[in-house]
Amino acid sequence: MVQLVGSLLKELADSLSSCKVLVVGAGGIGCELLKNLVLTGFKNIDVIDLDTIDVSNLNRQFLFQKKHVGKSKAQVAKESALQFCPSANITAYHDSIMNPDYNVEFFRQFMLVMNALDNRAARNHVNRMCLAADIPLVESGTAGYLGQVTVIKKGMTECYECQPKPAQKTFPGCTIRNTPSEPIHCIVWAKYLFNQLFGEEDADQEVSPDTADPEAAWNPEETAARATASEKDGDIRRVSTKEWARSTGYDPIKLFNKLFKDDIMYLLTMDKLWKKRKAPTPLDWQQLENSGHPQGESPTTSGLKDQQVLDVWGYCQLFQHSVESLRSQLQEKGEGAELVWDKDDPPAMDFVTAAANLRMNIFSMNMKSRFDVKSMAGNIIPAIATTNAVIAGLIVLEGLKILSGELESCRTIFLNKCPNLRKKLLVPCILDKPSLNCYVCASKPEVTVKVNVQKTTVLSLQDKILKERFGMVAPDVQIEDGKGTILISSEEGETEANNNKFLSDFGIRNGSRLQADDFLQDYTLLVNVLHTEELERDVEFEVVGEAPDKAPPPQSNQEEVNSITNGNKDSAQPSTSSKAAAEDDDIMIVDSDEEGGAPSSSAAVTTSTKRKHPDPETSETSTKRPRTDQSAAAAATDDDDDDIIALD
Amino acid sequence: MIEKEDPVISEEEAAQYDRQIRLWGLDAQKRLRGSRVLLAGVGGLGAELAKNLILAGIKGLTLLDHEQVSEESCRAQFLVPVSAQGQNRAQASLERAQNLNPMVEVHANPDRVEDKPDDFFLQFDVVCLTGCSRDLMVRVDQLCSQHNIKVFCGDVYGYYGYMFCNLGQEHHYVE
Numbered sequence A: 001m002v003q004l005v006g007s008l009l010k011e012l013a014d015s016l017s018s019c020k021v022l023v024v025g026a027g028g029i030g031c032e033l034l035k036n037l038v039l040t041g042f043k044n045i046d047v048i049d050l051d052t053i054d055v056s057n058l059n060r061q062f063l064f065q066k067k068h069v070g071k072s073k074a075q076v077a078k079e080s081a082l083q084f085c086p087s088a089n090i091t092a093y094h095d096s097i098m099n100p101d102y103n104v105e106f107f108r109q110f111m112l113v114m115n116a117l118d119n120r121a122a123r124n125h126v127n128r129m130c131l132a133a134d135i136p137l138v139e140s141g142t143a144g145y146l147g148q149v150t151v152i153k154k155g156m157t158e159c160y161e162c163q164p165k166p167a168q169k170t171f172p173g174c175t176i177r178n179t180p181s182e183p184i185h186c187i188v189w190a191k192y193l194f195n196q197l198f199g200e201e202d203a204d205q206e207v208s209p210d211t212a213d214p215e216a217a218w219n220p221e222e223t224a225a226r227a228t229a230s231e232k233d234g235d236i237r238r239v240s241t242k243e244w245a246r247s248t249g250y251d252p253i254k255l256f257n258k259l260f261k262d263d264i265m266y267l268l269t270m271d272k273l274w275k276k277r278k279a280p281t282p283l284d285w286q287q288l289e290n291s292g293h294p295q296g297e298s299p300t301t302s303g304l305k306d307q308q309v310l311d312v313w314g315y316c317q318l319f320q321h322s323v324e325s326l327r328s329q330l331q332e333k334g335e336g337a338e339l340v341w342d343k344d345d346p347p348a349m350d351f352v353t354a355a356a357n358l359r360m361n362i363f364s365m366n367m368k369s370r371f372d373v374k375s376m377a378g379n380i381i382p383a384i385a386t387t388n389a390v391i392a393g394l395i396v397l398e399g400l401k402i403l404s405g406e407l408e409s410c411r412t413i414f415l416n417k418c419p420n421l422r423k424k425l426l427v428p429c430i431l432d433k434p435s436l437n438c439y440v441c442a443s444k445p446e447v448t449v450k451v452n453v454q455k456t457t458v459l460s461l462q463d464k465i466l467k468e469r470f471g472m473v474a475p476d477v478q479i480e481d482g483k484g485t486i487l488i489s490s491e492e493g494e495t496e497a498n499n500n501k502f503l504s505d506f507g508i509r510n511g512s513r514l515q516a517d518d519f520l521q522d523y524t525l526l527v528n529v530l531h532t533e534e535l536e537r538d539v540e541f542e543v544v545g546e547a548p549d550k551a552p553p554p555q556s557n558q559e560e561v562n563s564i565t566n567g568n569k570d571s572a573q574p575s576t577s578s579k580a581a582a583e584d585d586d587i588m589i590v591d592s593d594e595e596g597g598a599p600s601s602s603a604a605v606t607t608s609t610k611r612k613h614p615d616p617e618t619s620e621t622s623t624k625r626p627r628t629d630q631s632a633a634a635a636a637t638d639d640d641d642d643d644i645i646a647l648d
Numbered sequence B: 001m002i003e004k005e006d007p008v009i010s011e012e013e014a015a016q017y018d019r020q021i022r023l024w025g026l027d028a029q030k031r032l033r034g035s036r037v038l039l040a041g042v043g044g045l046g047a048e049l050a051k052n053l054i055l056a057g058i059k060g061l062t063l064l065d066h067e068q069v070s071e072e073s074c075r076a077q078f079l080v081p082v083s084a085q086g087q088n089r090a091q092a093s094l095e096r097a098q099n100l101n102p103m104v105e106v107h108a109n110p111d112r113v114e115d116k117p118d119d120f121f122l123q124f125d126v127v128c129l130t131g132c133s134r135d136l137m138v139r140v141d142q143l144c145s146q147h148n149i150k151v152f153c154g155d156v157y158g159y160y161g162y163m164f165c166n167l168g169q170e171h172h173y174v175e
Helices: A010-018 A028-040 A073-084 A120-133 A173-177 A183-198 A220-231 A241-247 A252-269 A285-290 A312-333 A346-362 A370-377 A385-403 A458-469 A629-638 B011-016 B018-033 B044-056 B071-076 B089-100 B134-146
Strands: A020-024 A044-048 A089-093 A112-115 A137-143 A146-152 A411-415 A426-430 A446-451 A475-479 A486-488 A513-518 A523-531 A541-543 B036-040 B060-064 B105-109 B126-130 B150-157 B160-166
Touching: A010 A385, A020 A028, A028 A044, A028 A073, A028 A137, A028 A385, A044 A073, A073 A089, A112 A120, A112 A385, A120 A137, A137 A385, A146 A385, A173 A183, A183 A241, A183 A312, A183 A346, A183 A370, A252 A285, A252 A312, A252 A346, A285 A312, A312 A346, A346 A370, A385 A411, A385 B044, A446 A458, A458 A475, A458 A486, A458 A541, B011 B018, B036 B044, B044 B060, B044 B089, B044 B126, B044 B150, B060 B089, B089 B105, B126 B134, B134 B150, B134 B160
Parallel strands: A020 A044, A020 A112, A044 A089, A112 A137, A446 A523, B036 B060, B036 B126, B060 B105, B126 B150
Antiparallel strands: A137 A146, A146 A411, A411 A426, A446 A541, A475 A486, A475 A513, A513 A523, B150 B160
């Protein structure tokens, strides 16, 4: 006689009340998930989130109320959940899951880990920790109406990194600095400008005209000459943008005239650029101020205030006011202060809106409302409660299968926007086996990377390649030179002296092998180095065996298109923390960090391969498509034509 | 179709509903803001419905339930406080439901849905019936379709559940 407790078998019910589970993230999915777990009968739940509550969370993160804005999400989620289940044993951590305190031993406490994250870096990390600890992981994500859940179990299924995911979209420096053709280029430029003026200056975020632009030269020799000329300015001491701004006292009008008049006039002298492009038209503050402009308030439209598009003078004024506010913020913080861009900080958002629009106007693009600029600059992903609710429900169902020892019945499930031809909104797919050459979960992971060993620094290797690209948090690197020479140590300060040296300085050349370890993740990666002098402009390295980034279509709303960074910084941080970035409700099919633009986020760029036939018995399919965030959902809808194999 | 009533969205609403306005548009949000919904049954399914509707920013939600809070109620849904045993389920759920979004007018009604006269239903734009009898659903469905009121019915049974909706001969929607 089968014993039931509610709808659950008694063994399962018992195991729920005794086992310990970890929820990573207490946002959109996290709140729904915590509620579901508690009501299902889970008694011991740890929840971790580094973020604090923002008013824009309240449309869906229902464990939070207005009075909680500013407080720790994990903490408040725990308190709210205890309200309807006082007997639950919930431990909340206001912390980053990437903190080394949460080591393999920490993870081993749990029978099940469930991600409710919004960024790829954290997902990669938890993936590795769960592989190291051999704990099943339920991974999930949402964006708008779309959602996805899957299960990762070492040795049995693909891990999160088995299928390469498209890298965050970046734009070449000369496009940003010289020849923007789309609003997003201007928005990226404006964010760089913010950092150059008020924040941490970054050599990869230059805003001034790029004299070494190969397109500007009439012949290749000229490019080389320009490049060297811009590096050696003879007796003229190069002044950083920030220094220069400081010397003017952050005078908005002087700043305006330099950025939007003088620099543009300089660009105009690079005439080859404008042979086939519409040339930019510089702006002059005085002229704009003098010319008549229509009276202040436009008639109240039914749109949001932020959705209005001002005229040029309106953005001039916005520029002026925001510079003045930011200047005050800097002064308040004192000597050597740096601001971090935050889309929810009004003057910071105003500044980017104004600067981007002024630049758009200069380059003959239609200007955009603050609402739209915020979407793009802040990588905003539209989000609603119900998608998260559905996904959280599915997470628990998969979790119950796992705890019942029924891993073979686990599935990847896609939540689509429209029913497929079988009238299904939810589409389950069989889990794929681990990829034999996965650079994370294969038995001896290995990759081959093309770099210019004479131009790549040790610091770049650490930050751009091992951390950003290969998801390590604290890499240790030794050269396989028979001596085990240590190149990078994760211990602070130990190998700092090596940072600015080039790889070639250590005898690294074509064919060299490096062993990179991340002890926290219990992860060793062998890196084969290929030396090359032919990398694309602005590209520092290439991983062999991967398709190069394709430029997405302009209308696409993907994060890749709208991501501003040349790295992962934006999407790695939550929206309300002091570091910029955006909250993103990541689907595995789409990496999102707050992003969007027009309503509806169903555009998809797919690098799709042929889908396997569905199983006629169960109408489930095994997909072999690389998991680009939106591709799977799109494929689920678009490629569903393949599903109609008139078997029914 | 719900008309937009007040064209102006307040700053508070714009801030709170930002992420959903970016999905379904401002126009849709205004229509939500003008709609009144009836929810019969505040068990597990009803509580989820209430949460989702209130978070979306409708104008008003009436929770209609004659049942009393039992020990099981507290395990089934998250709106009822553990101390509310013996109270009416709709009234016990009211406070937490209201706290989900103070901008929505949430009411609790302890009557039996079967006892409600026809004109009770007619004050709503949408009627949701959870855990109701077939006879009741048929009656309400027929009544509401005559007045272009949308009807959604549903129930859950362990791992199984259903949802049925009657949106009329012709309806408009945003996606």
